[in-house]
Amino acid sequence: MTIPDVARHAGVGQATAARVLGGYGSASAATRERVLAAAAELGYSTNAVARSMISGRTDTLGVVVADVENAYFARAVRGIADVAAKAGLQAILANSDEDSDKEKAAVQLFIERRVDGLVVAPAATDDEHLARAVSAGIPVVLLDRVLTGAALDTVVVDNRGAVKAAVTRFTEAGHTRIAVITSAMPGDDGTRLGPGADIWTTTERVAGYRQALRAAGIPRSAELIRHTGYERAWARSAVLELMTSRDRPTALFTTDNVATLGTLDALLDLDARIPDDVSVIGFDDAEWTTLIRPRLSVVSQPVQELGGLAADILIRRINGAAARPRRHTLNTTYIARESTGPVPARTRRLRAPAGCP
DNA sequence: ACCCGGTTGACGCTCTAAAG
DNA sequence: CTTTAGAGCGTCAACCGGGT
Known part of the structure; x- marks a missing residue:
């Protein structure tokens, strides 16, 4: 069913029917009604492809x-x-x-x-x-x-400023071993960015992390910056390794959803207590961050x-x-919840359960 | 028999000009 | 106000004449 069909059925000219159905130009109320009735009767619907051709x-x-x-x-x-x-x-x-x-x-x-x-x-x-x-x-x-x-x-959003402010919460609480987990693609050594992975957001967030450390006078160490790739499982294994290493971090900042999920996954496997063993702040206030215990402190962006x-x-x-x-x-906002705390007095040894890759 | 570049008409709609 | 006629939008299949 096309406009000529509707026009014929309504007993009006083609252009008139087109104007009524296209919602442009003018037509008397009576004509409009006739055209619309005819269109409804014939089951006419606009052909968007034809319309696009001219519009x-x-x-x-x-x-x-x-x-x-x-x-x-x-x-x-x-x-x-x-x-x-x-x-x-x-x-x-x-x-x-x-x-x-x-x-x-x-x-x-x-x-x-x-x-x-x-x-x-x-x-x-x-x-x-x-x-x-x-x-x-x-x-x-x-x-x-x-x-x-x-x-x-x-x-x-102001990624750099947001992360700097959040990581400063860690430094103000006395943390000095602060790791950052990102889901950017790693280079060969696992710490630097891989080729083509210089995504602005990640770069800015890591820069914010560095600024916070510098402002607190904490020397940066490469092994605490982990680019883990876009799979949650990769972030998980990176955190498993990080948290079972000697001189492990006491605070973790995750720069995105995937990294946050992988990180929490690893901490569950390690049976780590948040924030008693390790403090965590994530980027993005996903809905589930208040459904877990402790509730996750986050940088929230609109x-x-x-x-x-x-x-x-x-x-x-x-x-x-x-x-x-x-x-x-x-602007972003920092939402303080229950996943952040002081530096643990002594570090409890964490180990992955048997059969855990 | 085939391939080539070029032309034409079809699709359904929008919009204009001109006339009723 | 309403109508008719017709150009044109972009793409494609079909066709054309001309050449291998």
Whole structure:
């Protein structure tokens, strides 16, 4: 059923039926009613493909994140989708798995699909493909991460400051053996970043950690900085190793959801008591952080607002806003709960249970 | 028989010009 | 206010004439 069918059935001209059904131009109330009745009777529904052909819009937003299963991205996507829906746009998702090639492929596919705009949490510092999207007339807003080379609207939080403030809680409580667990890809030695893994967020958070140590006059030691990769199991084994080593840390800061889950997993296996054996602060106030005991102290970021703001800026761009691209930095808050405490008086020996890898 | 580059028409809708 | 006629959007299959 197409507009000519509806027009014929309603006994009006094709253009009139199109105007009524498309919601543009004018038509008398009586005509409108006839057209709508005919459309309902015939079961007409708009052909969005045909509409896009002339309008040049698809009313869709492409969203590329590392992994929608990650609670952080899930909430961000929720924020994006809600704001998009209010503007009559639909978000389409792709996962990059922090792989630059996958991200490029996803962006290319979105360009081919002629999405009206893109929200990307970039996996790497390479931005050529994003510039291509922009020159193809598809505006791009970066989420969660900054690309230094690109002049793009960007929505982030103050990662460095947030982590510095949180780690300072540790130093103020007297901790000096403070480890940081990140789920960035490690290099060969397990402590430095691997090639292409210099994700802005992680870099900033580790920088915040370093600043806090420096401010407290604590010499930094490389073995306390662990880049464990994007699998929770990897973070887990890194923490198992770290916590059973001599001179183990008394405080752990985890920079993201995956690292936090892997860390807690390891501490459960070690039967470590939080915070008596080790204090923990995580980044991101996931829902489950208050369901466990002790409740986890966290840096909380307004994830859903972050996504919503990204979508909002993007929609403005789609509608022709020409302002110079800028970085929007939202604030985080530290939420003190029960997972942090003073330095343990003496370190109880921790060991992994038998059969535990 | 085949391959080549080029042209045409079809898809469903939006939008304009011109006329009723 | 409403109508008709028609251009055009981007892509593809089908077709065309011309060449191997």
